[in-house]
Amino acid sequence: SAVISQKPSRDICQRGTSLTIQCQVDSQVTMMFWYRQQPGQSLTLIATANQGSEATYESGFVIDKFPISRPNLTFSTLTVSNMSPEDSSIYLCSVETSHEQYFGPGTRLTVT
Amino acid sequence: GDSVTQMEGPVTLSEEAFLTINCTYTATGYPSLFWYVQYPGEGLQLLLKATKADDKGSNKGFEATYRKETTSFHLEKGSVQVSDSAVYFCALSDRGGNEKLTFGTGTRLTIIP
Numbered sequence: 527s528a529v530i531s532q533k534p535s536r537d538i539c540q541r542g543t544s545l546t547i548q549c550q551v552d553s554q555v556t557m558m559f560w561y562r563q564q565p566g567q568s569l570t571l572i573a574t575a576n577q578g579s580e581a582t583y584e585s586g587f588v589i590d591k592f593p594i595s596r597p598n599l600t601f602s603t604l605t606v607s608n609m610s611p612e613d614s615s616i617y618l619c620s621v622e623t624s625h626e627q628y629f630g631p632g633t634r635l636t637v638t
Numbered sequence: 639g640d641s642v643t644q645m646e647g648p649v650t651l652s653e654e655a656f657l658t659i660n661c662t663y664t665a666t667g668y669p670s671l672f673w674y675v676q677y678p679g680e681g682l683q684l685l686l687k688a689t690k691a692d693d694k695g696s697n698k699g700f701e702a703t704y705r706k707e708t709t710s711f712h713l714e715k716g717s718v719q720v721s722d723s724a725v726y727f728c729a730l731s732d733r734g735g736n737e738k739l740t741f742g743t744g745t746r747l748t749i750i751p
Contacts, residue, residue: 557737568727568741569682618682622737625670625689631681 528553528621530630538636539609546605547633549619554599557622560592563632564615572617575602609637640665644728644742651718651749659713659745661702661728669730671695671704671711672739676725685713685726720749 529552539545549558560572572592573581581594595603606613616632645660663669673685673695686695691706700715711728728742 559738568743569739571738571740574738620739625731625737626684626687627672627731627737627739628684629674629682 527626528555528623528628530619530621530628532617532619532630532633534633535631536634536636538638541610541637543609544605544607545609545635546603547617547619547635549602549604549630551600551621553623555621555623556599558596558602559620559622559627560594560602560604561618561620561629562615563618569618572604606635609635611637613637640669640730640732640740642728642730642740642742645745646743647725647745647747649745649747651747653720653749653751654717655749657713657715657718657722657747659726659728659747661711661713661742663709663711663728663730665709665730665732667732668706669732671702672729672731673700673702673711673713674727674729674741676727676744678724682727718747718749720751723747723749 531550533548558575561569563569572587573583575581575596577596593605614637618632620627620629641664643662670689672687675685686697688695688704694703702713725744725746727744729739
């Protein structure tokens with residue numbers, strides 16, 4: 527298993543600003559993922575982040591809007607740039623280990 | 639592409655009732671299948687999984703069997719409790735090395751005493 531922490535746990539931001547979300551895992555993992563859960567909806571994969579390579583983005587998500595860093599095997603950040611109210615969501619990171627994914631507690635973002 | 643179709647919610651049951659939440663999938667190859675649960679105010683937790691056809695995943699009294707012939711992975715529990723009230727997500731993982739998860743829309747379950 528893996529224990530994952532995220533910072534911040536929640537934030538309220540003004541439109542046009544950016545927020546960086548941190549994800550820390552208690553063990554070294556190759557694959558980390560960032561998901562978005564819009565209010566009342568399911569989870570949608572934003573991107574896959576492997577250490578030492580550029581993140582791979584899913585259709586509908588671009589690096590300019592959601593830049594990701596993966597400096598080592600236990601840490602990643604997701605930035606939500608130039609925010610609008612439509613970005614209000616829960617953002618979750620997850621890690622894959624032994625063919626299972628474990629999720630962080632999420633960051634609840636509200637954009638006003 | 640891969641997809642998961644999940645039973646529409648919300649579902650409301652009385653305590654000790656039998657629960658079934660339907661899940662079917664579309665995938666190329668042979669995916670792994672998962673049920674995740676999200677309790678009120680908490681993060682997403684893996685409930686159970688199955689990695690090949692006819693495998694049965696089980697945990698906390700919940701069961702689901704990987705049915706390749708019907709491309710299904712229905713979640714069942716014989717006697718639900720109030721503490722089972724949560725949102726349940728069916729998901730699959732492409733076993734082509736990507737390991738990313740594709741989720742269903744989630745089913746909100748409420749158990750009344």
